[in-house]
Amino acid sequence: ELPPIEGDFYHLGHTLTDDQRALQLKVRTFMENEVKPLVNRYWLKGEFPFEIIPRLAELNVCGVTYEGYGCPHLPFLMEGILAMEMARVDASIATFFGVQSGLAMGSIYLLGSEAQKQEWLPRMQKLQTIGAFGLTEPEVGSGAAGGLTTTAKRQGDGWVLNGQKKWIGNATFADVIIIWAKDLDDGQVKGFLLRKDTPGLDVEKIEDKMALRIVQNGLITLRSCVVQESDRLQNANTFKDTAKVLRMTRAGVAWEAVGCARGAYESALAYTRQRKQFGRPIASFQLIQNHLVEMLSNLTAMQTMVFRLSQLQDEGKLTDEHASLAKVFCTLRTRDIVSRAREVMGGNGILLQYDVARFVADAEAIYSYEGTKEINTLIVGRSITGSSAFV
């Protein structure tokens, strides 16, 4: 049975089935016992703890919602719960998992041919094959929908790719990178399964990040990389298809923000109960309680929101604007929660060993990736006003 956790104030976890709660507990136990002891060391070094991959694979949760190919075929609500549990301990590991299970496998699951799904998904599900998702570029981030400069030119049985991709998570060690490129003939965005050893592919690690330091982000250069037509995602014909993947994964990012906020809140609450000043636990001071309650109210609102978001997803009713609203709200509130958590911990709030400092830093990356606050706000704004602010 899951121990009572302060961060689930409205007992949303109690709406899950026994099997779902058992899986939540299994992932929490793995994160607490096997990941938590490692993360600060790896975060500091800016390296990835590859030793956790076989154990993560044993949990058999990768490709959470997909049907077939060895995937668990669980509800989207469970995908969210698991993302939250991972981020509650470490947002980098949650991001690694989100790229693998969501962005990379999701592109193949939603947009690949049957042969492509058969080739890639079973091995990716077992984390024997690692994937990455290459959309954004050094000069094109928010404007990726119409502005990609990476090109694909049809040549005989294949395609020739040229260009650069920036920020691509897992890229330094991925076996396959989904590359989104503009077809020079019809001007539409298409997706390609670019294999690791393709001549002309160069991946440089992006160094010295101040957030998500465990995630290995790459700067990719493609110099006349040849990809066979059989490695073009057969059902990705325009950017609207790419957006189907992002809609699904953006909901997951909202859950990651909830996890990051919850980890910070729970650490801060425990700390304030134990830390004494003026002869009393600091948790007894009114000003500290005000911070804690502000954190809890935002956290509870966020959790309630993402629960409903995932229910919509499970009902097949999720829209871009639903996912964007949750992504904006949760990442914005997370920034507030982690900064209050850091504040109530005084000096120790900036020490890695107390965990909250890492949540403070990592919240900054979650805030920006998979669509910034501005871009997701404008997606919602367009929907409610009927008037697009995008050029």
Ligand code: FAD
């Ligand atoms: P820009 O687009 O240059 O934006 C700069 C600022 O201008 C932002 O505040 C933005 O909101 C604002 N802005 C832009 N346009 C408008 C507008 N129309 N109106 C108002 N304001 C506007 N990408 C991948 O493809 N794969 C990955 O695996 C991946 N992982 C990432 C991991 C990390 C840690 C980070 C930081 C990024 C990752 N990204 C990845 C890229 C990420 O999606 C982009 O950073 C993000 O979309 C923003 O793009 P940008 O950084 O180029 O900022």
